[in-house]
Amino acid sequence: MPLKPMNDQNVFYSTDEFPQAILASWAPILENRANCPRSARIIAHHRPESPPTIIQNDCPRWARIRSQAIDNEEFVLHYQPKVNLASGKVVGAEALIRWNDPRTGLVPPDKFIPILEETGLISEVGRWALRRAVEDYLRWRATGLEAVRIAVNVSPLQLRNPGFVAEIERKIGIGAHAADGLELEITESMIMEDVKHSVSILRTIRDMGVHVTIDDFGTGFSSLGYLSKLPLDTLKIDRSFVTDITAGPQGLALVTTIISLAHALKLKVVAEGVETEQQYSLLHLLSCDEMQGYLFSKPVPVEDFEKRFLGRM
Structure with a gap:
């Protein structure tokens, strides 16, 4: 019905x-x-x-987020590896927030992330994710693992917060190599909301040694003129374009153009949502730098990530 x-x-x-x-x-x-x-x-x-x-x-679940999930540290980070397409080596990871609800187990992100964003709790959880990612990276280094840079997603509320730059400075201040291990992923549409403000903030953050990635590229309708002025290290192709790469000549032409444009601007290119061998092969032929997706690995708990993908120095 x-x-x-x-x-x-x-x-x-x-x-x-x-x-x-x-x-x-x-x-x-x-x-x-x-x-x-x-x-x-x-x-x-x-x-x-x-x-x-x-x-x-969904209301009781929202109430539990407010009353217990944050205080009881029920949020965890899962890591999805980023793979160099030329060497096949894991060279980075994206940190993804998961909620391990003791009543129901892992809650799908689409069931709680929108609630965090709407209520403003995403700022608090986002600060926690930044701190935990930096701590994990420094721990990997200290224990002799081949530590890889961790990308953390930034929400619009965080980017608009006047104290965001100071927050990043505090997070990387806990260790001499912390900035080396941190990358911020910011969506194209978020940057385009206020380009002048975004350029100022991102330039300051990059000057600290933190890498900056424009996420979901191709969905925010940014102009090429602005793209050339943004202080970026990496361009991440939205998964919808990766899916279309094998659907026909138009999809392939679009991804080819994005990769060529990024390389012309001296940016590294990461393709997300890679799920098939055909997608992998085409991206490799197009000289895409890195990929992430279920073809290689789904996001996994930190303990599994360490065992599977981080060798000893």
Whole structure:
């Protein structure tokens, strides 16, 4: 039975009929909804002349994020390796936030990241991710592992925060080699919101020795003039273009152009979302520098990443 929206884009009901006289029975659900972020979903089934039965309610999960997930350190980092296409060697990693809910296990990112962003909690969790990534990199070095640079995603709230640069400075201040191991991934659309502000911040961060990557390139409609002025080290091709590379000549031509443009600007190119041998082969022929994706490895817990991909010096 199809779901129907009820006075809210994320409150749905399923029913054969919905008499207006029974609207009062939904009052507790809608009252509960008022205390939740807009991205939380409530789905219920309504039977005529009886109270609605809730099938899905994201509000308690949001409450648990606020009350326990951060304080109890239930968030963890999983690492997805970045592979050099020429040598096949792991040369970097992307840090991805996961929530290890003790009640339900690992929660898919799309179930909690939007809530973190909407409520502003992404700033706090983002600061934690930066600190943990730097600590992991320094620990790898200290224990004799072949440490690789870790890329951490930056949210719009973090980039707009006036204290963001100082926050980065504090994080890399905990070790002499911390800046060597940190890379910030910032989406193209985020940079284009305020180019002058972004250029200023990114230039300061790069001067600290931290690498900067423009993420999801091709989705933000940036002009080539701005791209040449941005203080960047790496351009990351959005996974949608990687998928289209084998779909026809247009997809292949587009990726070829992106790689040639990036190399002309002295930028390294990373392709994300590589899932097939055919995609890998074409990217290798096009002289793409690095790749990440399920073809090589899904994101894995830090312990697994160390065992599988980091050799001893």
